[in-house]
Amino acid sequence: MAKKILIVDDEPSITVPLKFLMEQNRFDVMVVHSGEDALTAIDVFEPDLVLLDVMLPAVDGFQVCQRLRENPLRKNLKIVFLSAMTRDLDIAKGNTLGADAYITKPFSNAEVVRQVKDLLSG
Amino acid sequence: MKLNNKFWLFAAVCIAFTNAIAVILAVLFWRQISPFERQMLIRLFSEQFWYFFATGVFLFAAFGFTLDWFFRFYILPLIQMVEETRMMNTVNPAHRLKIDGSREIKELAELINACGDQVETAKHIIDQTVESAKAKTEAEKNILATIMAELTQGVLICDTVGRILLYNRQAQRVLDKAQRPEEDLEAEKKEESALPEGFVGLHRSVYSLIDRNLIQYALKEIQRKLDRSKKNVSSHFVVITQKRRQLLVETLPILDEDKRFAGFSLIFSDITHQLKHTGQLNEHLKNMAKSLRSSIAAIRSTVDLMIQFPDMAAEQKNDFLEIVSEQAEALSRMLRNELTETSLYAKSRWPLAPILVTDFIATLQDEALFLTDIDLEVTECDARCMIRVDNYALVLAIRFVLERLKKEFNQDCSRIRLTAPGNLVQVDLIWDGPPLKIETLRQWSSLPLTAPQEGLPLTLKEVLEHHHAEIWPHTDSQEPGAGCLRLFIPMVQSERPSEDVRQVAQLLKKRPEFYDFDLFSRTGQSPELEKRLLGELTYTVFDTETTGLDPRGGDEIISIGAIRVVNGRLLHAETIHQLVDPCRPIPGESIKYHGITDRMIEGMPTIDKALPFLYHFALDTVLVAHNAAFDMRMLEMKEKTTGIRFTNPVLDTMHLSAIVHPAHEDHSLDTIAQRLGVSLTKRHDALGDAIATGEVFLKIIPLLNEKGIYTLKDALVASQRTYYTRLKY
Numbered sequence: 001m002a003k004k005i006l007i008v009d010d011e012p013s014i015t016v017p018l019k020f021l022m023e024q025n026r027f028d029v030m031v032v033h034s035g036e037d038a039l040t041a042i043d044v045f046e047p048d049l050v051l052l053d054v055m056l057p058a059v060d061g062f063q064v065c066q067r068l069r070e071n072p073l074r075k076n077l078k079i080v081f082l083s084a085m086t087r088d089l090d091i092a093k094g095n096t097l098g099a100d101a102y103i104t105k106p107f108s109n110a111e112v113v114r115q116v117k118d119l120l121s122g
Numbered sequence: 123m124k125l126n127n128k129f130w131l132f133a134a135v136c137i138a139f140t141n142a143i144a145v146i147l148a149v150l151f152w153r154q155i156s157p158f159e160r161q162m163l164i165r166l167f168s169e170q171f172w173y174f175f176a177t178g179v180f181l182f183a184a185f186g187f188t189l190d191w192f193f194r195f196y197i198l199p200l201i202q203m204v205e206e207t208r209m210m211n212t213v214n215p216a217h218r219l220k221i222d223g224s225r226e227i228k229e230l231a232e233l234i235n236a237c238g239d240q241v242e243t244a245k246h247i248i249d250q251t252v253e254s255a256k257a258k259t260e261a262e263k264n265i266l267a268t269i270m271a272e273l274t275q276g277v278l279i280c281d282t283v284g285r286i287l288l289y290n291r292q293a294q295r296v297l298d299k300a301q302r303p304e305e306d307l308e309a310e311k312k313e314e315s316a317l318p319e320g321f322v323g324l325h326r327s328v329y330s331l332i333d334r335n336l337i338q339y340a341l342k343e344i345q346r347k348l349d350r351s352k353k354n355v356s357s358h359f360v361v362i363t364q365k366r367r368q369l370l371v372e373t374l375p376i377l378d379e380d381k382r383f384a385g386f387s388l389i390f391s392d393i394t395h396q397l398k399h400t401g402q403l404n405e406h407l408k409n410m411a412k413s414l415r416s417s418i419a420a421i422r423s424t425v426d427l428m429i430q431f432p433d434m435a436a437e438q439k440n441d442f443l444e445i446v447s448e449q450a451e452a453l454s455r456m457l458r459n460e461l462t463e464t465s466l467y468a469k470s471r472w473p474l475a476p477i478l479v480t481d482f483i484a485t486l487q488d489e490a491l492f493l494t495d496i497d498l499e500v501t502e503c504d505a506r507c508m509i510r511v512d513n514y515a516l517v518l519a520i521r522f523v524l525e526r527l528k529k530e531f532n533q534d535c536s537r538i539r540l541t542a543p544g545n546l547v548q549v550d551l552i553w554d555g556p557p558l559k560i561e562t563l564r565q566w567s568s569l570p571l572t573a574p575q576e577g578l579p580l581t582l583k584e585v586l587e588h589h590h591a592e593i594w595p596h597t598d599s600q601e602p603g604a605g606c607l608r609l610f611i612p613m614v615q616s617e618r619p620s621e622d623v624r625q626v627a628q629l630l631k632k633r634p635e636f637y638d639f640d641l642f643s644r645t646g647q648s649p650e651l652e653k654r655l656l657g658e659l660t661y662t663v664f665d666t667e668t669t670g671l672d673p674r675g676g677d678e679i680i681s682i683g684a685i686r687v688v689n690g691r692l693l694h695a696e697t698i699h700q701l702v703d704p705c706r707p708i709p710g711e712s713i714k715y716h717g718i719t720d721r722m723i724e725g726m727p728t729i730d731k732a733l734p735f736l737y738h739f740a741l742d743t744v745l746v747a748h749n750a751a752f753d754m755r756m757l758e759m760k761e762k763t764t765g766i767r768f769t770n771p772v773l774d775t776m777h778l779s780a781i782v783h784p785a786h787e788d789h790s791l792d793t794i795a796q797r798l799g800v801s802l803t804k805r806h807d808a809l810g811d812a813i814a815t816g817e818v819f820l821k822i823i824p825l826l827n828e829k830g831i832y833t834l835k836d837a838l839v840a841s842q843r844t845y846y847t848r849l850k851y
Contacts, residue, residue, distance in 0.1 A: 011416060011420070012445075013416070013417075013420035013424075013445045013448065013449055014416065014419060014420050014423070016424075016441060016442075016445060017420065017423040017424045017427050017442065017445065018423065020427055020434075020438065020442075021423065021427055024427075024430075024431060055412065062560055063560050063561070066559070066560055066595065070557075084411070084412040084413075084414075084415035084416045084419070085412065086411075086415065088544060088545045088546050088612070089546060089590070089591075089592055089610050089612065092544075092546055092548070092594075092608075092610055093592060093594050093610070096594055096595070096596045096608055097594075097595070097596075104415070105415040105416055105418070105419035106415055106418040106419035106421075106422045106423075107419055107422075107423070108422070108426065109422075109423055109426045109427060109430070110426075
């Protein structure tokens with residue numbers, strides 16, 4: 001059965017190629033464009049991994065991550081930040097909240113696929 | 123003692139003395155004569171009583187007239203001569219005796235006047251010599267004063283207790299909370315500005331202008347640096363003025379010849395505009411970098427996919443091409459519109475000093491006393507790693523977070539963990555309790571760290587942004603039950619020592635030639651004000667003009683004038699001259715005296731606005747006024763409505779004049795001024811009268827000293843004894 005990936009980003013220019021990339025790598029993909037939608041979609045879609053942008057309207061990626069990590073049912077959910085915020089401090093913030101990986105934009109497709117596969121196979 | 127009293131005392135003593143001698147002679151005579159002779163005398167006295175009585179009355183009247191003549195032509199002129207000669211000899215050498223009296227007394231007065239002429243001529247020659255010698259020194263002082271005035275930075279020099287000894291105009295401009303009430307009214311209309319609280323002025327406390335904690339912290343830091351023999355001992359902090367100006371303050375110690383603190387100097391630069399500009403620029407650059415990264419990410423990912431999957435569906439390919447086209451256009455727009463060379467100026471002037479991270483933690487424990495019981499754990503951290511911080515602000519920020527944690531969640535920080543795994547120093551504040559939500563932390567970020575009247579009314583977010591730092595909830599998998607806040611501070615790899623190091627100012631045994639003010643020899647501000655010498659005290663000489671002379675009957679203040687006296691000098695740059703709206707018409711008969719009309723006081727502040735202004739101006743000084751009982755009564759009548767109560771000691775030049783010139787009846791301001799050689803230029807103008815009173819007061823101080831009145835207490839006690847203290851309004 002194909003692993004499920006939820007892509008959370010408010011910019012279609014990012015989500016469209018990412019969705020295509022993940023589908024080509026035989027993942028089951030769902031795309032949402034806000035933090036609130038992501039929290040709802042996770043309960044319905046039950047993804048194995050979330051590709052999460054930080055800068056989202058209303059509830060941002062950090063808040064989504066904190067809420068997921070507070071929920072014992074989502075203990076095994078892998079969270080990968082995909083963000084244009086690239087300072088050491090931003091990465092440290094993401095890791096502090098319990099993210100499994102922090103990928104900075106611009107990223108290479110191969111790198112994203114490798115990180116996703118590594119996390120899902122571990 | 124009044125003259126009449128002196129005369130009657132003199133007469134009583136003379137009569138008592140004469141009568142005593144007459145009685146003794148009569149008793150001796152009575153004892154020596156025989157009983158027969160006594161009988162003869164009694165019979166003779168009884169038969170011729172009226173002749174004897176008339177003779178007695180005549181002799182008594184003659185004796186009285188003789189006494190009066192003797193008092194008026196010899197005794198009284200001598201008393202006046204003593205007072206006036208003393209005045210000639212001290213404050214008014216131009217004064218000459220004009221004495222009515224006997225020929226001998228007049229000759230003596232002429233002789234004294236001739237001596238006065240000679241002394242004045244000699245003094246004139248000496249004064250000329252001294253003046254020419256002083257001119258050179260004055261020129262040097264003027265050079266210093268000009269340099270100080272022209273400095274773009276504000277400068278304050280203070281003694282050890284924070285009294286201002288020297289300031290320049292720029293410091294006054296940026297620091298003076300004391301806007302004149304007229305300006306205040308204008309400002310109030312715009313933004314409900316607060317009443318002035320502090321003034322820049324000689325011998326005023328710097329702590330009325332700048333939060334004491336900020337300066338004390340800087341001085342402590344300087345002391346630490348001096349103890350470690352560091353070269354650059356200056357300390358910086360930022361102060362936010364009431365008008366929200368952000369001032370960068372550099373503190374420098376001034377050491378005496380034994381390297382002990384003799385005072386400190388504060389150098390101010392207004393960095394408001396620069397900080398705002400830098401903040402906007404940084405925000406702009408941050409947003410631009412994010413947009414750039416997003417666009418490049420989209421293009422890179424899309425192009426890679428088109429290369430990797432050349433056989434993708436045509437519709438998919440078109441979607442991808444559209445993304446590339448849109449993002450390329452967005453990038454071009456950004457380059458064209460937003461990328462400017464201004465990014466080169468993005469370096470902030472917020473004073474961040476390099477410090478060892480372990481030193482920072484030690485300061486944190488030292489300053490935040492309530493943290494002393496907390497365990498400090500240092501792991502994965504090189505003790506030599508450095509951070510750049512504004513110690514005071516960052517310690518305040520941490521205290522703020524811990525206090526909120528206690529207040530809102532009743533959680534006490536139990537452990538501080540210090541780690542530095544990469545390029546960031548991480549300070550973990552750990553407690554036994556649930557973790558903190560990001561939302562809560564963001565709410566706290568927008569709150570000011572201190573109360574508005576304290577030194578740093580910045581928000582947590584502002585302080586952290588200046589440090590390029592962040593505070594963030596940390597989820598520790600090893601300690602699931604514990605809450606943790608992690609403070610990230612960027613690490614400094616290596617800090618090249620600045621070439622622009624301020625040298626420590628140390629006073630030389632011999633004063634520098636360009637600087638001749640005797641600033642540091644003053645004694646400290648003693649709480650026992652009354653024991654201090656009159657010449658050492660700081661005074662506020664003031665006067666009020668009123669609608670009439672009956673404070674209890676509803677007369678109101680319409681003008682306040684005041685001037686400060688420091689070190690025996692009238693400070694003409696530190697004055698108040700304020701018209702006041704009495705909220706009632708000004709009677710025509712009073713306008714004749716002061717010339718203030720209803721039209722002139724239109725739009726002027728009312729007494730409840732003007733009185734706090736005088737109160738702050740006169741803070742920590744002795745009040746001086748002419749006929750102070752009246753002015754003080756006017757002020758007291760406003761205590762209830764304004765809530766302002768003047769508790770300063772008060773001296774009255776009318777009383778003081780009566781003390782030094784008891785032989786003179788008239789102690790009005792005009793007469794005293796004329797007697798002491800003070801010219802009155804603006805009579806019945808509040809400031810004009812205050813200045814004249816000030817000049818009179820300064821002339822009276824040496825005369826008081828000659829009478830053995832040296833301290834404030836001496837002057838107050840002597841004042842109470844004078845006749846004029848019985849005057850009540």
